[in-house]
Amino acid sequence: MKVEAWIFGACTIFFVFVAPLYWFMSGDPTGTTALVMTSLLTLLITFYLGFHARRMSQLGTPRPEDRKDAEIADGAGELGFFPPYSWWPLWCGATLGVIVFGVAMQAWWLFVIGIVIGAAALSGWVFEYYRGVHAH
Incomplete structure (x- = not known):
């Protein structure tokens, strides 16, 4: 390096x-x-x-x-772990957009909905390797 x-x-x-x-x-x-x-x-x-x-x-x-x-x-061999495809970043980004839109429009009900769905999306992203196709 x-x-x-x-x-x-x-x-x-x-x-x-x-x-x-x-x-x-x-x-x-x-x-x-x-x-x-x-x-x-x-x-x-x-x-x-x-x-x-x-x-x-x-x-x-x-x-x-x-x-x-x-x-x-000398550089041959395994380069490391690269995660497979994932839909969770898309949902995390979408819920962040909903949260920011709710704050910008002062629609606090939309902000709360975004926080709840965002928590579910973030936990899905964090724990994606414990369930489903890519479980270890």
Whole structure:
């Protein structure tokens, strides 16, 4: 993960230099705020990837992507667990839309309905691997 950390570090440095330059050239507070927040977000990702790269190098051999003498075959094997299709994120998003619409229109009865259905959808998403086709 060292390479990824260096890439995001370079992006952070770029956004840190561009944000004040943008402010002086345009005077736009919205774009400047977006650039400052972007630099902070890339800094957060840089620290996360750098922390895990350091931790992985201390635990054992580094990833093939981080070694200069690695071969393509070193990266073969299982890549991890990837969840199958799921309808639960759709229902969670739909109920969040109902909740926000209820708040925006001050229809508190709709907000309550969205909370109840949203709790059911969220619990279905959390526990989808305990029941049904994809149960473990």
